[in-house]
Amino acid sequence: MREDDPTHYEGLVSAWFSDPTCLTWCEGSGLDDVARAFGADLAAAESLSFEDAQLEQYNADIPGLLPSLVAGMIGDWTLVVEPNGCEGARPEVLKALSAQGRAVNVLLNGGRYDRLSYAAAGRLLAVRLTSSPSGSDRLPGDADAVIDAVGTDDVIGLQAAALLAAEHITGARLTEEWLLGGGLTRLLVENPLPDDIVPDQLRDHRVLNRPEVRAILDDLSPGKAASIRYLMTEAVVQGSQLSHPAVAEALEFLRGDDDAIRRREVRRQVALLRDEVSREPGPDWTPRRAAVKVLLDALGDDLTESADAVAGHAYMGHLADDQKALVVIMKRCLQRIGRTAP
Secondary structure, rough: OOOOOOHHHHHHHHHHHOEEEEEEEEOOOOHHHHHHHOOOOHOEEEOOOOHHHHHHHOOOOOOOOEEEEEEEEEEEEEEEEEEHHHHHHOOHHHHHHHHOOEEEEEEEOOOOOOOOEEEEEOEEEEEEEOOOOOOOOOOOOOOOHHHHHOOOHHHHHHHHHHHHHHHHHHOOOHHHHHHHOOOOEEEEEOOOOOOOOOOOOHHHOHHHOHHHHHHHHHHHOOOHHHHHHEEEEEHHHHHHOOOOOHHHHHHHHHHHHOOHHHHHHHHHHHHHHHHHHHOOOOOOOOOHHHHHHHHHHOOOOOOHHHHHHHHOOOOOOOOOOOHHHHHHHHHHHHHHHHHOOO
């Protein structure tokens, strides 16, 4: 068998990775760094093979509820394998793991969304969907060419190629013996790293120049929850092209008022609008109906609960680019506030 023959990895994929699996190689990072990046407690670590961790994960009452991983050395790299997990594919984790070197991730999730990611010196440099041609963010060396050599309809072949491409970057060959060996350490992901407030793809977005957005980002605190709720609601309403006097009054109220009596009256008016919109012809879900739902969420009595409800119902499929960016960033601001609140 030639060194670059994908047959080796096709066998591994068929035998062990038919279910979703996430593999992350990190250079210059030990188990302490892995535990910190994945949000695991190293004190609770135990010896376990990948096979046993896989059985444990898929036999759990709720698979994936408390994600587990196994980690061990492979060449000069630490390799982390997550059965039915995806923490290692997150930009935040890859940036943390690559702080002292490089990190490579292969996410095997059924074909269309399989991808290979590469980070170095604390920066995410490339993310490649295996089912799509290579783009402007090139993987190191000939890793892209390894994936491009496989037909896009060959799912197992593409997954094997992604693993072979990772080997080209790391110089370390994954084997069945490694997966089944007794030298692996099992960890539970208990406290994952929070999402970056501004994801990499939005770090230069013009919405960040809006004064009200900058005011939130520059001093993120629980006191900003009302402003975050307002901006998310406004974006959804604008994106739905929902125009009505009750909508304008609701947005005006959310921008600065907090009078309980007026809140009830504004909510009553929006509820009437909801009934009106529900009688419009068309499918049960439309952008206008979704926007009215978000408005009612925003007018809830409890600030935290209403802001969380807005974030949960702020559907973005129909929004313009600026509105989508705003909702994504504001949702992450709200999540960060929730993590830091006493």
